[in-house]
Amino acid sequence: MKKWYRDYGLQARMILTMFLLAVLYLIFLSVILTFGYGWTNILLLFMMLMLFVQFFFSDKLVLWSTGGRIVTEQEEPRLHETVSRLCAIADLPKPKIAIVESNVPNAFATGRSKNNAIVAVTTSLKQKLSQPELEAVLAHELSHVKNRDMLIITIASFLSTVAALLVRNMMFMGMMGGGNRDRNNNAGAAIIIFVVSLVVWVISFLLIRALSRYREFAADRGSAMITGQPSHLASALMAISGVMERVPTRDLREMEGMNAFFIIPAISGDSIMGLLSTHPPVEARIRALEEMERKMEF
Amino acid sequence: MGFLDALLGKSRLPKPKPDKLFAISTAYITLNTNLNLKSVGAGICFKPLEASRFESAEVELRELLQQSCKETNTQYIIKKDSFGYIWVVLNDPEFEDLVTTVYMVSETLKENGFGEQLLCAVFKFRDESEIYWIYNFKQAVFYPFAPLPDKKRNSSYEFRLRSIMEKELPIEKEAERWYPLWDIPV
Numbered sequence: 001m002k003k004w005y006r007d008y009g010l011q012a013r014m015i016l017t018m019f020l021l022a023v024l025y026l027i028f029l030s031v032i033l034t035f036g037y038g039w040t041n042i043l044l045l046f047m048m049l050m051l052f053v054q055f056f057f058s059d060k061l062v063l064w065s066t067g068g069r070i071v072t073e074q075e076e077p078r079l080h081e082t083v084s085r086l087c088a089i090a091d092l093p094k095p096k097i098a099i100v101e102s103n104v105p106n107a108f109a110t111g112r113s114k115n116n117a118i119v120a121v122t123t124s125l126k127q128k129l130s131q132p133e134l135e136a137v138l139a140h141e142l143s144h145v146k147n148r149d150m151l152i153i154t155i156a157s158f159l160s161t162v163a164a165l166l167v168r169n170m171m172f173m174g175m176m177g178g179g180n181r182d183r184n185n186n187a188g189a190a191i192i193i194f195v196v197s198l199v200v201w202v203i204s205f206l207l208i209r210a211l212s213r214y215r216e217f218a219a220d221r222g223s224a225m226i227t228g229q230p231s232h233l234a235s236a237l238m239a240i241s242g243v244m245e246r247v248p249t250r251d252l253r254e255m256e257g258m259n260a261f262f263i264i265p266a267i268s269g270d271s272i273m274g275l276l277s278t279h280p281p282v283e284a285r286i287r288a289l290e291e292m293e294r295k296m297e298f
Numbered sequence: 299m300g301f302l303d304a305l306l307g308k309s310r311l312p313k314p315k316p317d318k319l320f321a322i323s324t325a326y327i328t329l330n331t332n333l334n335l336k337s338v339g340a341g342i343c344f345k346p347l348e349a350s351r352f353e354s355a356e357v358e359l360r361e362l363l364q365q366s367c368k369e370t371n372t373q374y375i376i377k378k379d380s381f382g383y384i385w386v387v388l389n390d391p392e393f394e395d396l397v398t399t400v401y402m403v404s405e406t407l408k409e410n411g412f413g414e415q416l417l418c419a420v421f422k423f424r425d426e427s428e429i430y431w432i433y434n435f436k437q438a439v440f441y442p443f444a445p446l447p448d449k450k451r452n453s454s455y456e457f458r459l460r461s462i463m464e465k466e467l468p469i470e471k472e473a474e475r476w477y478p479l480w481d482i483p484v
Contacts, residue, residue: 011306018305077449077480084477085381088417089345091312091436094474132382148304218307225311228347228415296349 010217017211025159028200035189047162055154059118062110068098068120086139090226092146095119105240109141110150117145133236136227143222149215156211160204166197213280220285230289241282311414314435316404318468322421323397325466335423340396341387341484342403343417355410362406370395377483385483422484439470449480
């Protein structure tokens, strides 16, 4: 095992985040199961079903929402060969490849498993990056597939979404005067559920963002391992982020929903807070890659 | 690559398995007699790593190649393709020498800790057309590749090759993983 393969710090932070999320969710679940009544349980079941559907059809949903088009080997032989070579080295099944017409240089990976994965690049990414840079970005997306990030983030977000829905629903019902027949019996329980949901929502939101950022770092590391060239990903990140600042925002807004799966999120300008972002700042990612490059020397 | 590795985002690369390479030497007899295929060279391809240790491994590899190729009368060229991968292209009328030299290159890389960077080994054959047997180091399997002009493949011939050679060669079962390699410099 090579030294530069490991990053215990990153793994420790990932474990801690996932552990905290698990504890938080356990508390949330036990509160819901203890104080929950009729409709909270129905909501829970309904959410589970929705999530399953969304997860199962994630590849199609994402393609549909971004306007991506699957390209065949005949249409894009070079892109296909770049990916298939990386897959042979990383020993992954080759994902489908899609192209999104867009002047925002970006890439994303989606799909519920290794065998149903799609890796997509935008037309602008293909134009702006050199072959080694493009390869590094593709390797980053393949690492997301390999690390099953789609599955992990979906599971991690599930109860957070439930909590958010509960808060919104209860706020709405509260404003409407909450005209329930069994209102008196459940008033206390409702307040507990509301408060716990609100707290769980806020904390889990921050934890998920943190987890998502760690997974980005992990995918960057994966890319560097597959390509053997951390510097190419660094220069690709630099090139992409440079363009990102200059592109018109109208285009960016259309993509916002998919941010968690893009290589660089399509929100321009300085993010409000590092804490709220799904992706680490580019400078931090480049620093991590340079660190890896230094470790490779020993 | 277990689930725990995925959970922790430890995307380590699988180790190469070069030992099944020798299956092609015995298979060559069948390829030659039954299919009338003649060996016309071989090659091994790997992805360079940006580290000074890799460069010194490459120097060592060149020295080893020079020595062993002198002994076996094998001709070799080292090339970089348009994807940035390095190819060691070998030519020798003795098929056995091709296989051992390919194995030696893979072992040298492995010993220096760069075995993960191995992409494939290719063995080129010819009858009326050209065909390749490509060895995948990570899966330790071969697959046939029969390129035609305009980046097309002679798939029916590839499937025929599989059915004939199935007993003698470990062949990749999923045809989806028979990745084409265009413009192989061998």
